[in-house]
Amino acid sequence: MKFNLTVLDAMTKTPVVVSPEISVEHGVKLMLKAKVGSLVVQENNILKGIVTEKDLVEKIILKSLNPKKTKISSVMSTVVVTVHPRVEIMEAVKLMTKYNVRRLPVVDKDNKLVGFLTLNDVLRVQPQLFELILDKSRLFSSRRDYVDSECDKCKVYALVKPINGRFLCQECERNERIINYLN
8 A cells, every 4th residue: 555645635724723822711612613623822923832632631621720711821732743744644644653642733844834634634535544543553542432433423433432322533522521611
């Protein structure tokens, strides 16, 4: 199987970018509105970090912090693995596996943000990589309560888990937890 697609072929060209000064609550609302699982944090066009649902669960919910008063800068991951748009998809997947991440900001030679690559983006353009990624990486949960099926909420084919009578993918499950926490 030959993989000659590049990151440019798969990446999201307009990621959701926020300032480090906004509240976590505002950031979560942006994530829900855009139906994304992460935010890119920039200040003066300089990449400062990334915020994922995992960051929100670990740093807000588990520590019982107030999302209205907590700034994105205090929950973002500041060590960010990036990738160039001309890198082949398989190399990007190897980076994700090596650093145990599911998202990569895409930067040009001047370190300017030009896009965002997620595992879902990769699987959209190279669905045959699903089994390879599942077998070779630690990027997916190994819990036995997940099965391959369509998510009842976002309609994406993924690993889903029965929750309150619906099958939800991991991202929708996290979003539900965040929504329930904020309400």
